Amino acid sequence: MTALTDPPHAPLPRIIQGGMGVAISGWELARAVSSMGELGVISATGIDNLLVRRLQDGDPGGHVRQALAAYPDQDRAQKAVADYYLESGRESGQSYKRVPLPSLRNHRVAWELAVMGGFVEVWLAKQGHANPVGANLLTKLQMHTLPALYGCLLAGVDTVIMGAGIPRDIPGVLDAFAQGKAASIRLDIKGDSTGEPVLLTFDPAEYGFGGRTLTRPRFYPIVTSHVLASVLAKKATGSIEGFIIEAPTAGGHNAPPRGTVTYDETGQPIYGERDLADLNEMRKIGLPFWLAGGSGSPEALRAALEQGAAGIQVGTLFAYCRESGFDADLRTQVQERAQSQRLQVYTDPLASPTGFPFKVVTLPDTLSNEELYRERPRICDIGYLREAYRDEVGKVGLRCPAEPVDAFLSKDGKLEDTVGRKCLCNALMADAGHAQIQKSGYEELPLLTSGDGVSALTDWPVGYTAADVVAYLRGGLA
Structure with missing residues (x-):
C-alpha cells in the first residue's frame, strides 16, 4: 500500500466540515475551512454535471479553467472547455448541455468528466494553504464513484469520507x-x-493515467452504529483510518431506524436508543472517530472530546455560511425564516429514490410543496440515484423510482415504489444555482436538506463566514 498523505503523528482535526450535497460543500468552503487548520471537505457528488454547468454559466472568476490548466491530460481538459464553455454564459431560457447519461456498457464520456470534475474541485480547494483537504462521496452512487474518486486522488486529496451505504470495497x-x-x-x-x-x-490506464502512482488518502466511512464500524474495521478490503459516527439528526440521507420501523403522527420515522452508536464500543475499536448530527456547538465539541472522540463533523452551520455553494437567495430565505421561527425540517421516508429517509427543509417555492411536486414533469436525465436490477432474461439494467412511472414499470418496477419519490439529482443541482431548463420550458425547482440543527441559525446573521463558524466551535476547546 502506498503511504498515507501525512505521517501517523500528524494532529487530527477537531472539526470536520460536512460534505454536503451537490456543490454546497464546494471548493470555496472547503478551502476556507482547511485554511484555518480544520478539515475542509468538498462534495464529489454530481461532479461531472457541476463541471460542465459551471463552464456553461461562463465560469465566473475563471476558476474551473484555471484548474483544468493544471490537469495532467491537457488534450481532454481543453476538449471539455471547447465542448462546454460559453464565454458569456447561457442565454435566458437556454437549457444546459447534458452529460451523456451513463449506462453499464457506455459511460466513457461521463466518467472522463467525473475524473476532471473531482480533480478540479480538490485542486481548487488546496490552493493558498498547505493543510489537508477531504472529499465526500455517496456509496449509493455506484455508477459514478470510481471516476470521481480517482479524480480526487489525482489532485492529491488527503481524506476520503463516504456514507449512504456500506463502503466496504473502497479502502x-x-x-x-x-x-x-x-x-x-x-x-x-x-x-x-x-x-x-x-x-x-x-x-487509470484506459483514461491516460497508466502507471501513475498517487498518495493514498485516509479513509473515514460514515456509520451509525458501532456494530457496522467493527465489521468494517475487520472486513474492509483495505485500511480504515477513522470513522464519522452520524446520529439521525444529521441532514441529507439518514440510515433507516433499526428493527421494525414505526412512524410518528406526521409520517416521520421514529428513531430510538438502538439507532445511536455505543461510544464505549467505539473506543474499543481503537480508531479515531468524530461525532456528527446535532454537533454544531462548542458544547458538543467539548462533550465529544470528553467521550473519547477526536472531534466533531458539522454540516448545517457551514451549509449556510457565505462560502457555501447554496444559491444566495435560498440561503438568505432559510436564514430569515429560521430567525422568525418559520422553518421546519421533515424526515421524509419517501423523497429519496434510494429508499433512505431524507431530511427536507419545508420551503414554499421548492419541491417540499406538495402542489409544486405534483406539477413537475417526471424525468430522469442525470441518473445518479438509479438502481440496478435484473430482468426476466437476466440482463442488468438501471431504473429510478423518480423517473416517469411508465418507464419504471416497464423495467419491472413496482407502482408503490414511485409514490412520493422526488428527483434529488435535478433538485440538488438547483440548490446550487444550476437548475436545468427542460425542453418543455419547465425550470427545475430546488429541494433543500438540512440537519435538525437548522433552528440554530436564529442566532446567526445573514452573511456569516466559515471563519465565524470555526471560531465559534473552537470556543469548546477553551
Missing part, C-alpha cells in the same frame, strides 16, 4: 488507485438472487 480501491492499478466495486442489484456478481471497473 481496497484507494490502495489500487494509489499504486496506479485498476479497481473494481461490486454493483448492488436490487432483488437479485442469482449470485452472479457484476463489477464496475475503472482502469
Whole structure:
C-alpha cells in the first residue's frame, strides 16, 4: 500500500466540515475551512454535471479553467472547455448541455468528466494553504464513484469520507488507485438472487493515467452504529483510518431506524436508543472517530472530546455560511425564516429514490410543496440515484423510482415504489444555482436538506463566514 498523505503523528482535526450535497460543500468552503487548520471537505457528488454547468454559466472568476490548466491530460481538459464553455454564459431560457447519461456498457464520456470534475474541485480547494483537504462521496452512487474518486486522488486529496451505504470495497480501491492499478466495486442489484456478481471497473490506464502512482488518502466511512464500524474495521478490503459516527439528526440521507420501523403522527420515522452508536464500543475499536448530527456547538465539541472522540463533523452551520455553494437567495430565505421561527425540517421516508429517509427543509417555492411536486414533469436525465436490477432474461439494467412511472414499470418496477419519490439529482443541482431548463420550458425547482440543527441559525446573521463558524466551535476547546 502506498503511504498515507501525512505521517501517523500528524494532529487530527477537531472539526470536520460536512460534505454536503451537490456543490454546497464546494471548493470555496472547503478551502476556507482547511485554511484555518480544520478539515475542509468538498462534495464529489454530481461532479461531472457541476463541471460542465459551471463552464456553461461562463465560469465566473475563471476558476474551473484555471484548474483544468493544471490537469495532467491537457488534450481532454481543453476538449471539455471547447465542448462546454460559453464565454458569456447561457442565454435566458437556454437549457444546459447534458452529460451523456451513463449506462453499464457506455459511460466513457461521463466518467472522463467525473475524473476532471473531482480533480478540479480538490485542486481548487488546496490552493493558498498547505493543510489537508477531504472529499465526500455517496456509496449509493455506484455508477459514478470510481471516476470521481480517482479524480480526487489525482489532485492529491488527503481524506476520503463516504456514507449512504456500506463502503466496504473502497479502502481496497484507494490502495489500487494509489499504486496506479485498476479497481473494481461490486454493483448492488436490487432483488437479485442469482449470485452472479457484476463489477464496475475503472482502469487509470484506459483514461491516460497508466502507471501513475498517487498518495493514498485516509479513509473515514460514515456509520451509525458501532456494530457496522467493527465489521468494517475487520472486513474492509483495505485500511480504515477513522470513522464519522452520524446520529439521525444529521441532514441529507439518514440510515433507516433499526428493527421494525414505526412512524410518528406526521409520517416521520421514529428513531430510538438502538439507532445511536455505543461510544464505549467505539473506543474499543481503537480508531479515531468524530461525532456528527446535532454537533454544531462548542458544547458538543467539548462533550465529544470528553467521550473519547477526536472531534466533531458539522454540516448545517457551514451549509449556510457565505462560502457555501447554496444559491444566495435560498440561503438568505432559510436564514430569515429560521430567525422568525418559520422553518421546519421533515424526515421524509419517501423523497429519496434510494429508499433512505431524507431530511427536507419545508420551503414554499421548492419541491417540499406538495402542489409544486405534483406539477413537475417526471424525468430522469442525470441518473445518479438509479438502481440496478435484473430482468426476466437476466440482463442488468438501471431504473429510478423518480423517473416517469411508465418507464419504471416497464423495467419491472413496482407502482408503490414511485409514490412520493422526488428527483434529488435535478433538485440538488438547483440548490446550487444550476437548475436545468427542460425542453418543455419547465425550470427545475430546488429541494433543500438540512440537519435538525437548522433552528440554530436564529442566532446567526445573514452573511456569516466559515471563519465565524470555526471560531465559534473552537470556543469548546477553551
